[in-house]
Amino acid sequence: FTACQITDTGGIDDNSFNQTAWRGVLEAQTAMGIDARFLESQAETDYEANITSLLGGECDIIFTIGFLLGDATQEAAAANPDQLFSIVDFAYDPPLDNVLGQVYATDEAAFMAGYLAAGMTETGIVGTFGGINIPPVTIFMDGFAYGIDYYNAQHGTDVTLLGWSPDTREGLFTNNFESLDDGRAFAQNLYDEGADIILPVAGPVGLGSAALANELGVEELMIIGVDADLYETDPERGHVYLTSIVKRMDATVFQVIERVMAGSFEGGVIVGTLANGGVDLASFHDFEGTVPEDLVAELTALRAGIIDGTVAVGPN
Amino acid sequence: MSVNEALDTARDKLLERAAPGRVQFEDLVIVPLFAVVAALMIGALVMLATGVDLATIGRSYVALVVGSVGSVAALSETLVAAVPLVLAALGLAIGFRTGLFNIGAEGQILMGGLAAVIFGFTFANLPFVLLMPLSLLAGAVTGAFYAGIAGWLRAATGAHEVISTIMLNLISYRLLDYMLSLDWVQREGRADPVSRSVPDAAELPKLLEWLDPNLRVHAGVFLMLLAVALVYWLMFRTKLGFEFRASGASPDAARYAGIRASLIIVVAMATAGALAGLAGANQTLGVLGRATPGFSAGIGFDAIAVALMGRSHPVGVLFAGLLFGGLEAGGRQMQVDAGVSIDLIGIIQALIIVFIAAPLLVCAIFPWGFRSDPKGGAQ
Amino acid sequence: MSVAETSPTRAVDLAAKRRTRIVGAILILLGAFLVLVFGDAPGDATFRLSRPRDTWVLPDLIVPAQPFIYIAAALTAFLGARQFLRGGGRWTTLSLGLGLGLAVMAFLVWATAENAFSLTGMLQATMVRAVPIALGGLAAVMCERVAVVNIAVEGMLLAGAFTGALMGSVIGGWGGLLSAVVVGGFFGFILAALVVTYRMDQIIAGVVINLFVLGLTSYVSSQVFADMRHLNNAPVFRSIKIPILGDIPVIGPMLFNQNLFVYGALIMVAVSTYYLFHTRSGLRARAVGEHPRAADTLGIDVYWTRYVHVTIGGMIAGFGGAWFTLGSVGRFDENMTGGRGYIGLAAMIFGRWHPVGALMAALVFGFTDSLQQKLALLNTPIPSEFLAMAPYIATIIVVAGLVGRARAPAADGKPYVKE
Amino acid sequence: MDVELKGITKRFGPVIANEDVSLSIRAGEVLGLLGENGAGKSTLMNVLCGLYRPDEGEILIDGVASKFDGPRDAIEAGIGMVHQHFMLVPIFTVAENVVLGVEPVGRLDHLDLETASAKVRDIGESYGLAVDPDALIESLPVGVQQRVEIIKVLFRSADVLILDEPTAVLTPQEVEEFFGIVRSLRDAGKAIVFITHKLNEILDIADRISVLRAGRIVGEADPKTATKADLAELMVGRPVHFEVERTEFTPGDPMLEVKDLTVLRDEAVAVDNVSLTVRAGEVVGIAGVQGNGQSALIEAITGLMSVAQGSIHFLGQDITHASVRARHAMGLAHIPEDRQRMGLIPDFTVAENMVLDSYYDARYAKGPQVQWGVVNEWAATAAAQFDVRTSSIFADAGHLSGGNQQKLIVARELSRDTRAVIAAQPTRGLDVGSIEYIHARLMAARAEGDAVLIMSSELDEILALSDRIVVMFKGRIVAEFDATTHRPEKAEIGLAMAGVVA
Ligand SMILES: Nc1ncnc2c1ncn2[C@@H]1O[C@H](COP(=O)(O)OP(=O)(O)OP(=O)(O)O)[C@@H](O)[C@H]1O
Ligand SMILES: Nc1ncnc2c1ncn2[C@@H]1O[C@H](COP(=O)(O)OP(=O)(O)OP(=O)(O)O)[C@@H](O)[C@H]1O
Ligand SMILES: [Mg+2]
C-alpha cells in the first residue's frame, strides 16, 4: 500500500501546514507499515504536472495538500476515476466519487484564540496578517476577529485588531507562503503600531514573526501559531507561542488512509471541528501559569458553548 | 588568361565555403554531450556529499532518464515543460543578438498569459478556429507591449533594460494579483486570486488525449516548432533580422548603415516580448486553462539559461529547451522514485551551462582532447 | 596674428533651457495634481514619533491634513514656476528632488488623515529593509568598479544566507557570519575565475552562479534540513542600542538601535567610499575599471585586481546574505532572498556606481517597502498591489529620468586579454 | 644608461613579429626606429618595456642581463614607454594619471594627491611641460595629453624613454615644440627611442636610425647623410612613389553645400557656423588637429549627427534632416574614420559587411527577405575586383588585416553609383601599397565627376590629394587654401591648425 502526497509551495519542511499533513502519512507508515512518497510543488504550475507524475497505479491514494490544488485535483480525479484522491482544505460541490475533501472549521478554534488574545493583551491592540487572501486563510482571521469582538462585548473592553477587517475583507497579506523575512517585517509593523499579540496565518512565514518575538521578549510580543502546535514543531522558539490554533490534518489524513485500507473510502468531505477534535486550541505550554485562571475558565466555557452551539462563531 | 577570367576564378574561390570541420563538430556535439555527462557526475558527487547512498543515486539517474524519455507519458511531460521555455528563450535570444539583455521574460509571460485568458473567456462565444488563435495573439500582443515599454525606455531615455525589465517583472506580479481580484476577471465564488477559466474553444487542443487523458502534451508543440523556424528565418534571412544582428554586434556600425537604433531596440524588445507572451499564453491556454498568481513559475528566468545555452541560435535554443524540459520532467520522477529533491536539477542545469560556456575551463580540467584554442564565451 | 576666438552658440543655452522648462512644468503639474487628488483630506494626520517606553518621549506630530497638502502643493508649484522663469544649473535637480519630497509628504498626510501611525517605526523598518539591498548594491559597486558585471549578487546573497543559517546553527552566530562572508567571497572568487581566467561571458557566468546557488541551497534545504532541523536554527544578532545616540527620538531608533548588519552596512559604505576614492588601492582599482590596458602598462596587475575586488564584492554580498538568517529570522528557506540581489543591482545603477549612492537608492526601496506596509494598515482606497508596485515604478522613473545617462566604468563588462 | 637588445624573437602563434633583433640604445642619444605597418616596432618596444616576454633573446642593461616579469620590472629598471595609443584614464585628473602605479601615500593607504600635484608641477617646470595637475584628462586637447604621457614616464625617473609614434596627433607647430622637449631630454642624458612613419621627422630628430622590415633589422642609416628615398626603400624593400597621379582639375557645379552649420556634441559646440561647398570633380581636404570638429562635420553631412543650426544641400536638395539612408540613396558614399567600430562589423562575414549599408536595396532584398545568394555573388565579385585578400567571403571581416578591411569598405562604398565621396582618415594605419591603391580610387572618383571630401590628420595626404584645403580649429573653418593655383606650405597650414590666423 502506498500513500502519496503532493505539497503546496511551502515545502514539506514548513513546520506547519504541509508538514502536519505529511505527519499523518508518516504516522500511518509507522502504525501500518505502508509506503509513503511525496512530491514538493515548486510553483503553482507544478500541481498538475506533479499529480500526473504520481498517476500510473503506484499510489493507492494521493493526498493533495492545499486549497490551491483544488482545480488540479478535480481535473485529475475526473480523468482518472479509478484513482483515489484526498484534498486538504477543499470540498467539492457536488462531491466527487473518488475525492475525499478535508476541511476544517478553523474559525471555531480561532474564535477562542481571539478571545484569549483579547484577554491577554496589555496594549489593547492585537494584530494578524495572512499569506494570501483565500478562504482557508481568512477563516482563521475571521474567527480571530469575532473572538475579539465577543470578548469586548462580554467585558466591555475596547481591544482592537489590526490587519484584518471581516467586513471589508481587506487586510495585511504577505502574498506568499514562503518569505520568513516578510513574516518578521509584518510583525514588526504591527508591533510598531502597538500590537503585543500577533496571529500570522501564512504557514512558515509566521516563523519569521516568532524570530522577532524571540528577540523582543514575550513581554513585548507573543505569537499565536496556526496549523500545528508550533510550540512543538518550532521548539527552539517555542516559548514565544501563546498558543496555536491547530488544524489536525495529521489526524484526518491518518483517518483517510485507514478508510482506504479498510475499503470504506467514499467521496465527500470530512469536516474537522472543535467537537470532533479536527481543530483545537493547543495548550499554553510555557504560558500555563501566565494566563489568568479566570480567563482559562472562560475559555473552557466558551469551548463548550461553541460545541453545543450556544455561542455563535460569527459577527454579533 | 584574360583579366576577366582571372577575376572570375578569384571570385569563384571566394565563394567556396569551408566544410564544417572537427572544430565545429566538437563545438556542437561533443562539448554539449560532455557538459551533460560532467554535470551529472558532479551532481552525483553533491548527492554523495549530502548522504545519499550509491544505490539511490543510481536509482535517481535511472528515474531521471525514465521520467524524461522513458515512456510516452514522460515524453509528453518533457514537451509540456519544454514548450514555454523554448518560446520565451527564442525571444530572449533575439534580444541577446540585438545586444539587449532582457531579464523581463517572466513579466512578459505573466502579462501575455493573463491577456490570453481574459480574451478567451471574454469572447467565449467565438468558434475554436477564431478564439484559440486570437487568444494566442492577444497574449503575444500584450507581451510585446509590455516588453516594448522597456525597449522604449531604453531608446528614449537610455534607461538600462536590465534594470527596467527587473522592475517590470516585479510590477507584473502585483499587477497580476490586482487583475485577478477584479470582479470581471476573478472566478465567481472565489475570494482568492484566480481567474475565470477559458472555454474549451480557447484551449490549445491536447494531442494525445485519445491515447490517455493524462497525456498533457498539447498543440503548443507545433507553435514551438513554428516559432523556431520563424525566428530562424527572421534572424538570418530577413532585413529586420540583419538589422537586429547588426545593432547587437556593433551599434555604431548599425547607425552608420542607416539602421535606426531606437526603433530596432523597441522592435526587438517587442518581438521578444511577443514570444514570451506566447509562452505565457501557451501556459494558460495549453496547461492551466486559467490564470493564477505566479503561473509563470520562473520560466522566464530558466529561459535565460536556455537561451544562453542555445547560444542564442534558434536551433540551439530548441535543443537546450528540450534538454531543460527533460530534466524538469525527469527531476519530478527522481523525487518520486528515489526521494532525491528536484532542486538537484537546478545544480545540474547550472553546471551544464558552465561547461558549455567556458570551453577554456573544460580545457583546463581535461587538457587532452578538446581543441586547444577556443574563442571563449557563447553567443 | 591672433588666436581664433570661439563663441558658445545659442543652441547650447537652448538645450539646457529645455531641461529646466520640462522640470518646471513637471513640478507645476505635480502641484496641481496634489491639490486635485489629495486636496479633500479631512481632519488631522497623526504621526507617532516615540514609543511609550522611550527615554525621551516626543509628543505625536499632528498635522492638519488639508492645509498641509495645500501648502505642499503651493510650494511645489512655486518651485516649478521658479524653474520656469529663471531656473537652471544645480537648481534643476535640487528643485526636482524637493518637489518630489514634498509630494511624498503630502501623500503620506493624505493617507494618514484621521488616522495615526508610527513614523519612527516606519523609518526604522526603512533602514532594516534597505540593508540587504544596500549591501548587494555595494557588492556590485566593488565588482563593477573593476569592470566585472556582477549579476551573481543574488546568488551570493543567497549563499550567504544559507551558510549563515547552517554554520550559525553549528558553531554560533559569529562563526556563521564569518562563514557566510567566506562563502560569499568564495563565489566572488569563482565568478572572477570564470570571467577573468576562463573568459566566460560575464553575464552568463553571473546567471550560472545564481542558478547553481539556488539549486544547491534549495537541494540541501529540502534534502538535509527537512530531517535535521538543528542544522537550520541559528541565533539571531540582536539590536544593540548605542548609548545616548540610541535615545534620540526618531533618528535614534533608525540609526542607533539596530543590529550588527545595519551598522556593518553603514560602516562598509563609509569605508568603501574612502577606499575607492581616497586610497592608492582604490585609485588602481578604478583605473582597472576604466582603462585596464593603461593600468597594465603601469605595472598594475589587472587580473589580480579583478580577482581581489570581485572576491571582496562576494564577501560583502555574503555578509548581506547573512542578514536574512543571522540578522532576521535565524532560519534558511528556499530562495529567501527573493530577487533582492537584482534590486541591489538596480540600486547600484540608481546610485551611479557610488557606495553612498547605492545606499541612498536602497533607502528609497526600503522606504517605499515599509511605507506600503503602513498604508495597508491605514485602509487607503489605493489597492495594496499598486502600493507594492510603487518602489519599482519609482525606480524606473528615476533611472529613466535622472540617471539614464549615468556613466558606468568605461571597461564595464569587457573581458581584458593580456597581450 | 645604455640598453642592449640581443637576438630578440617574439612570436604570436604563427606570426613572427620579431626575429633575432639586436639593437643598442645609448644614453644621450635619440634612436630612430623605422618600419612599415606590422614590421614589429611596437612589439619590440613592448618587449623592452616588459609587456611582452620574448621567446628568445635577452635584454642587457648597462651590460647586465635583466629579465622583466612585467611592466613594473621595466619601470624599476628605468625604462618608460609612451604608447602609440594613449594610456590615460579619461576621467582621472592629470595628477592621478601621472602617479598611477607609483602613488605617494600617507597613513591608511591615503592617496597623497598634493604631493603628486606638486611633483607634476616640478617636472613640468624643469622640462618645459606645463600642465594643470588637477585638470581632467578628457577635458584636455591631445597635444596636452601627449605631455601628460611624457610626464608620466619622467615621474618614474626613467632613463630610457620609448616614444611610439608620438607625433601622429600633433600639429606641425606642436611637433616643433615637442622636438624641443625631446632634445632637452636627450641633453639631460636620457636615452630615447623614437618611432615614426614620418621620414622627415626622423631625419630631423634622430641621431641614429634603425630600420625594421618583417620583424628583422634590415639596416641602419645615418640621418646626416640619408635621404627620404633611401629610408623608404630600406623600409619597403622597393623604390616608392611619393606623388599621387592626378588628372587635370575641371570642377563642375556645386554638389555639396554646407551653410552656417552648427553641430552640438554632448551639448557642446563641435561645429560652429561652418560653410563649405564641394563641386563636382573637386577634392576638398579638411585639415585640423583631432578634436576640432572635423569628425562632427563629416558625421553631420553623412547624417550620423543631428544639426543644431544651418543647412546641408546635396545635388540641390535640402538634406539637413534627411536620413542616412536617403543620403545613401542619393549617391553619398562614406568611408568612416573608425573602420573597426563603424565601418564594419568584425563578427560578420565579409559578404555581410559588403552589404552593410545596402542590404535593404532592391538589388539584394525581396520583400522582407535578404537574398543572400545574390549578395554572395556580388560580394565575391566586388572583393575580387577591389583586391580584398581573404580566404573566402564567408570569413569574418575581423580576421582581415587592417589594409584589407579598409579595401573592403572602399569596395562597398565606391563600387556603386556615387555622386559624392566623404572619406575620413582613409589611409590611417595603412602601409604604402594600400595607400597607393586607395588614393588611386579616390582620384578615380574625382575623375568621374564626384565631389570628394577628405578629412585626414596626415598633412601630406591632404596636400597630395586636395584641390582645395580648409583648416578647422575649435569647430570653425579658420583658413582656406586653393591648392590648384599654389600649393600652400605645410607650416602655413600647421599654423592655422593651431588656431593662429594671419
Ligand atoms: N597580440 C598580437 N597577436 C597576434 N599578432 C600580433 C599581436 N600584436 C602584433 N601582432 C603582429 O605582429 C606584427 C608586428 O606588429 P607591431 O604592432 O609590432 O607592428 P608595428 O611595426 O608597430 O606597426 P605599426 O606601424 O602599424 O604600429 C604584425 O604582423 C601584427 O599583426
Ligand atoms: N590580435 C591578432 N590576433 C590574431 N591575428 C592577428 C592579430 N593581429 C593581427 N593578426 C593577423 O596578422 C596578420 C597581419 O595583420 P596586420 O594588421 O599587421 O597586417 P598588415 O601587415 O598591416 O597588413 P595590411 O597592409 O593589410 O594592413 C593578419 O592576417 C591578421 O589577421
Ligand atoms: Mg606600432
Ligand SMILES: [Mg+2]
Ligand atoms: Mg596593418
